Every structure is written in C-alpha cells, then in structure tokens.
Amino acid sequence: MTQTLEPGTKASTAKGKRTGGDGPQTTNAEHRPLGIGVPASRSATAPQPNARWDELWMQQIAGATTALLFAALAPALVMAALWHTAEVAPIAFVFTFVIALGHAVLLGLPLFLVFRSKGWINVMTCVVLGFAVGAVPDGVMTWPTHHLELYTSAFVDSVRTIINGIITSAGLVDYVKPVIYCGLLGALGGLAFWVALICSCTRTEPRV
DSSP, rough: OOOOOOOOOHHHHHHHHHHTEEEEEEEEGSOOOOOTBBTTTSSTSOOOOOHHHHHHHHHHHHHHHHHHHHHHHHHHHHHHHOOOOOOTTHHHHHHHHHHHEEEEEEEHHHHHHHHHTTHHHSSSHHHHHHHHHHHHHHHHHGGGGGGGGGSSSSTTEEEEEETTTTOOHHHHHHHHHHHHHHHHHHHHHHHHHHHHHHTTTTSOOOOO
C-alpha cells in the first residue's frame, strides 16, 4: 500500500528535532554558566565564604580585645574604690589598669588561646586562670629569699619575718597575703573577661 506524505510533514519532523517535540524546549545556550565555574542560578551578589570567614574572624578579634580591656578595668575600679585616700584613687586606678592590662595581654591572652583551642574556656577556667595570672607574678617577684644574702634579719610592723636568714611563719603570712590579694584581683579580671566574652559572642567558631 502506497503511503502518501502530506505537505508539511518533513518540515514538522525537522522542527521536532530542533524543538524535541511539540513542547517548548530550551537550547544549550540557555544552560551555559555565567562564567567559569559559576552556575547561572548563583547570584552575583551572594557573600563568598572567604568574606564571611574574615568577617567572623574580625568579630572574634574585636570581642577578645574588648574582653581584655574589661579584664583590666574591673580590678582597677575595685582598687580605686577601696583606696583609702580619695585624692590618690585616680592614680591607683591608672596604675592598676596598666599593670592588669599588661598581665592580661602578656599572660592571659596566650593562656586563653591555648585553652580555647582545647575547648576548655568556661567561667571556671577564666576565674582560675585569672587568679593564677594575678598571683604568680607577684609571688615570684616578692619571694623573700631572692635577696636573702643582703640581710640576716627583717622586721615588718615590729614582727620578725626573717631570723638568721630563715623565713619565719610570720614572714610567710606576710608574704602570702599580698599574693592572695593580687590573685583575687586577677580572678575578678578573669570573671569580667568571661562576661565580656559572652556578651560579644566570640565563642562561636567561624564556619565556611
């Protein structure tokens, strides 16, 4: 049986090859990316991972800096408030702030970075490390036997603290009290550091 072709059949077939059928189809040019490795669906204004990382990193640095300032500010305020002479209180504040800030930056910051890398930063570690940062340097610098060869006896408020080159119990008490006092100021600074750190939200690790 002879098959007849109606007019327009070839053209329809060719058109179907181009369009893939009766339904509308998109060409390969419409699926091309907007650039090398950039899909067409990704917005050009979307934030890049590296920019987000840098932003979080800068926020962490700013938060840690603020926490260090508060760690030095808290003991300085207490020292000024407890100073017996109001005229000397501003000088005591500035002196204590400078000393506390030096301790916080030189000793507290390295300890914070180490403990933070281990995931050990919490209110207890900040208070304990603050006590150590305040007490240990004072204990080392004021240890009575550093220059024991210069004297065989010493007195504090008419009480013998060293007899024949040997530290007495009164001398140990006189030595320990300032060390504990400095340690308590350091613990207060550690607590202030923790509170400032929480408020600035710097404990959140940046994620890419």
